[in-house]
Amino acid sequence: MRIGVVGAGYVGLTTAACFAHLGHQVVCADVDESKVEALNAGEVALHEPGLSDLVAEGLGSGGLRFVTGSRLSDVDFTFVCVQTPTGADGEADLTAVEEVLDQVSGPAVVKSTVPVGTAAKHPGVVSNPEFLREGHAVEDFLRPQRIVVGAQDERQARAVADLYGATRAPVVLTDTTSAELVKYASNCFLALKLSYVNTLAELCEHLDADIDGVTEGMRLDNRIGASCLAPGPGWGGSCLPKDTLALLATARTAGIDFATLEAAISTNHHQPRRVVDRIREEVGPLDGVRIGLLGLTFKAGTSDLRDSPALVVAGILSGEGAVLVAYDPCVEQDRPGITVLPSAVEAAEGADVLLVLTEWPEFAELDWPELAKRVRNPLIFDTRGVVPPGKAAEAGFRLVRTGR
Numbered sequence: 001m002r003i004g005v006v007g008a009g010y011v012g013l014t015t016a017a018c019f020a021h022l023g024h025q026v027v028c029a030d031v032d033e034s035k036v037e038a039l040n041a042g043e044v045a046l047h048e049p050g051l052s053d054l055v056a057e058g059l060g061s062g063g064l065r066f067v068t069g070s071r072l073s074d075v076d077f078t079f080v081c082v083q084t085p086t087g088a089d090g091e092a093d094l095t096a097v098e099e100v101l102d103q104v105s106g107p108a109v110v111k112s113t114v115p116v117g118t119a120a121k122h123p124g125v126v127s128n129p130e131f132l133r134e135g136h137a138v139e140d141f142l143r144p145q146r147i148v149v150g151a152q153d154e155r156q157a158r159a160v161a162d163l164y165g166a167t168r169a170p171v172v173l174t175d176t177t178s179a180e181l182v183k184y185a186s187n188c189f190l191a192l193k194l195s196y197v198n199t200l201a202e203l204c205e206h207l208d209a210d211i212d213g214v215t216e217g218m219r220l221d222n223r224i225g226a227s228c229l230a231p232g233p234g235w236g237g238s239c240l241p242k243d244t245l246a247l248l249a250t251a252r253t254a255g256i257d258f259a260t261l262e263a264a265i266s267t268n269h270h271q272p273r274r275v276v277d278r279i280r281e282e283v284g285p286l287d288g289v290r291i292g293l294l295g296l297t298f299k300a301g302t303s304d305l306r307d308s309p310a311l312v313v314a315g316i317l318s319g320e321g322a323v324l325v326a327y328d329p330c331v332e333q334d335r336p337g338i339t340v341l342p343s344a345v346e347a348a349e350g351a352d353v354l355l356v357l358t359e360w361p362e363f364a365e366l367d368w369p370e371l372a373k374r375v376r377n378p379l380i381f382d383t384r385g386v387v388p389p390g391k392a393a394e395a396g397f398r399l400v401r402t403g404r
């Protein structure tokens with residue numbers, strides 16, 4: 001099939017490259033001219049395993065090309081993959097989506113996360129929400145756990161589902177409104193789980209229990225499931241925060257009191273402050289205290305800093321006068337109030353505290369004796385549970401772990 005994709009961000013570029021890999025003829029448009037130029041030269045700025053290879057494969061075979069703009073012609077389907085940031089009152093801002101939909105001539109398929117009821121306002125528009133995780137975008141697209149397609153008639157829905165043919169995932173065909181709600185319902189459920197576990201971690205600290213043991217016992221129950229049970233400095237990223245606010249706004253408009261979702265959001269706001277409070281309890285006032293941050297991205301496996309809880313924690317620390325340096329395997333540029341250094345050892349130089357904010361696996365393998373030589377005070381706060389307690393203790397560090 002001839003597939004058009006509008007938007008070459010995380011979702012659009014992955015969609016375009018993967019559909020080309022599945023044998024379709026794909027053209028991907030973006031308004032960002034420099035992005036399009038780089039992509040046509042095979043340069044992929046996103047840190048996504050396998051994505052550069054698929055883009056190179058598509059460009060090489062002629063099955064994938066990039067153009068500047070929003071309007072595509074001579075395609076069988078146009079996938080809309082532009083951003084939907086938080087707008088007024090928490091609702092998703094549909095400016096970019098509406099702009100693209102106004103220009104599509106043939107069948108349009110919305111992959112962007114849009115408020116429930118959006119597709120129904122546009123005759124013939126199909127909803128096909130995307131569930132990929134950053135850092136696993138290609139893997140999740142090619143081996144999805146499900147494909148959800150909402151359409152006004154079943155034949156149209158089936159035609160869109162068939163585009164994924166080779167992925168053999170379970171397919172849910174439904175109406176557009178339900179498909180749009182599946183997306184928000186899923187992201188918000190993950191947020192509920194994460195806020196629940198972050199509060200459990202806080203409780204563990206007061207009860208002298210160990211969150212790792214607690215979640216190990218929970219995750220063996222299939223009904224609970226194994227994912228989203230690792231506590232951290234709060235959930236972030238470009239989607240969970242905006243999608244929780246958007247569903248809450250939808251519920252408010254419908255006159256529904258979505259108390260569990262509201263609680264998940266307010267619990268999350270409390271997490272960065274909790275990290276800072278715990279550090280202050282240990283070291284006293286933070287003015288002039290040098291802190292070596294390990295990790296800045298919103299989670300491991302991505303270079304994405306959008307809505308990163310690590311940056312929220314850093315902002316509070318900096319507001320209290322702490323001096324911040326950082327190391328992150330995927331971040332090179334300084335951030336406001338944070339000097340970014342090229343290695344963990346350099347971030348440890350002269351530090352009063354080391355603070356782990358992202359669960360990069362390499363943080364489990366750091367040269368602890370070398371770090372211990374560099375710091376001024378051998379104290380580590382680990383909000384992600386990645387630092388091996390035995391090795392840290394052997395090197396002379398005192399380790400404080402969230403939820404333990």
Ligand SMILES: NC(=O)C1=CN([C@@H]2O[C@H](COP(=O)(O)OP(=O)(O)OC[C@H]3O[C@@H](n4cnc5c(N)ncnc54)[C@H](O)[C@@H]3O)[C@@H](O)[C@H]2O)C=CC1
Binds near residue numbers: 029035
């Ligand atoms: N990032 C993720 O992991 C996931 C995101 N989503 C949803 O997918 C949508 C897109 O998200 P991302 O890919 O992260 O966004 P992004 O911000 O990375 O990419 C959006 C792209 O669209 C382009 N664009 C904007 N307006 C345009 C227009 N009128 N014509 C052509 N191009 C235009 C931008 O230049 C940008 O390159 C959002 O609704 C998001 O909620 C859904 C699942 C996963």
Ligand SMILES: O=C(O)[C@H]1O[C@H](OP(=O)(O)OP(=O)(O)OC[C@H]2O[C@@H](n3ccc(=O)[nH]c3=O)[C@H](O)[C@@H]2O)[C@H](O)[C@@H](O)[C@@H]1O
Binds near residue numbers: 227228231238
């Ligand atoms: O709509 C979206 O954009 C996507 O949002 C999330 O994907 P993503 O934002 O890539 O991140 P997750 O891996 O879900 O993590 C979200 C946040 O929760 C945190 N988290 C996750 C898991 C966990 O056990 N503990 C934990 O603190 C992460 O550090 C991160 O800050 C969903 O997992 C995807 O299914 C969805 O498609």
